Amino acid sequence: MLKIRHLSKIFLRGSVNENLALRNINLTVAHADFVTIIGSNGAGKTTLLNLISGVYPPEEGRIEINGMDVTNLPEHKRANFIGRVFQSPLQGTASSLTLEENLAIAVLRGKKRGLRLAVTRKKREEFRERLRALGLGLENRLQERVGLLSGGQRQALTIFMAVFTKPELLLLDEHTASLDPKTARRIISLTKKIVAESRLATLMVTHNMEQALELGNRTIVMEEGEIIFDVSGEDKKKMTVKDLLENFSQIKKRELVEDKMLLV
Ligand SMILES: Nc1ncnc2c1ncn2[C@@H]1O[C@H](COP(=O)(O)OP(=O)(O)O)[C@@H](O)[C@H]1O
Numbered sequence: 458m459l460k461i462r463h464l465s466k467i468f469l470r471g472s473v474n475e476n477l478a479l480r481n482i483n484l485t486v487a488h489a490d491f492v493t494i495i496g497s498n499g500a501g502k503t504t505l506l507n508l509i510s511g512v513y514p515p516e517e518g519r520i521e522i523n524g525m526d527v528t529n530l531p532e533h534k535r536a537n538f539i540g541r542v543f544q545s546p547l548q549g550t551a552s553s554l555t556l557e558e559n560l561a562i563a564v565l566r567g568k569k570r571g572l573r574l575a576v577t578r579k580k581r582e583e584f585r586e587r588l589r590a591l592g593l594g595l596e597n598r599l600q601e602r603v604g605l606l607s608g609g610q611r612q613a614l615t616i617f618m619a620v621f622t623k624p625e626l627l628l629l630d631e632h633t634a635s636l637d638p639k640t641a642r643r644i645i646s647l648t649k650k651i652v653a654e655s656r657l658a659t660l661m662v663t664h665n666m667e668q669a670l671e672l673g674n675r676t677i678v679m680e681e682g683e684i685i686f687d688v689s690g691e692d693k694k695k696m697t698v699k700d701l702l703e704n705f706s707q708i709k710k711r712e713l714v715e716d717k718m719l720l721v
């Protein structure tokens with residue numbers, strides 16, 4: 458459903474700080490894929506998700522979603538088929554608005570503007586019913602401001618909003634990184650449940666290798682703007698963190714050897 462070809466991103470082009478953040482990325486993701494993404498800081502993970510959701514255009518390459526070329530489609534037009542959750546619970550929901558107002562915005566996402574934020578009784582009932590299924594008690598807090606929720610509740614609400622309009626692709630960017638371990642575990646099981654129920658393709662960035670191997674059917678490793686490792690299916694199921702690290706250091710060693718050869 459997602460096809461990325463020869464994608465490159467350069468920041469601050471032409472300046473002394475020019476940064477080739479993504480180098481010739483090729484990636485094909487199937488409808489039923491739940492891909493976890495790991496990689497060191499600055500590897501280009503967030504940049505990849507930003508390009509997929511259209512925050513900025515690439516320097517080179519092409520992005521297709523369901524056969525449609527979206528490379529130059531503006532972000533708000535992609536929002537119809539992409540749901541996104543960020544690391545910070547503050548991003549993705551508006552503190553000063555109530556839960557139901559935030560949900561009303563989620564419903565409007567990707568639709569023509571002409572902001573109709575008024576929450577009708579019918580809408581409220583629908584929100585209540587669907588929130589009840591989350592099992593977090595948020596259905597009783599529809600008229601409270603989102604700023605009053607805890608980080609975990611807010612992240613749960615953001616995931617819920619991200620999939621509310623049934624997108625086809627869900628992008629999660631270290632969405633449990635700023636939560637305490639117990640809340641993070643809860644949000645992870647909620648993520649699993651929601652991904653399984655909504656059957657959408659998912660890309661989840663995490664810095665936790667164990668979590669990356671445990672969740673989903675495929676794991677990719679990024680390093681310095683490239684995908685250096687891609688494992689799926691049975692191979693992924695068998696893989697341990699130790700294997701992953703060994704693989705990783707072998708790739709690094711090979712690169713070092715290649716670099717040295719260049720110097721000779
Ligand atoms: N808006 C930007 N302007 C300039 N450089 C950026 C910008 N966003 C990211 N970068 C740089 O691009 C590289 C990749 O960043 P990022 O995708 O955020 O990495 P990750 O999410 O894997 O930690 C880093 O070197 C980062 O400093």
Ligand SMILES: [Mg+2]
Binds near residue numbers: 502
């Ligand atoms: Mg990042």
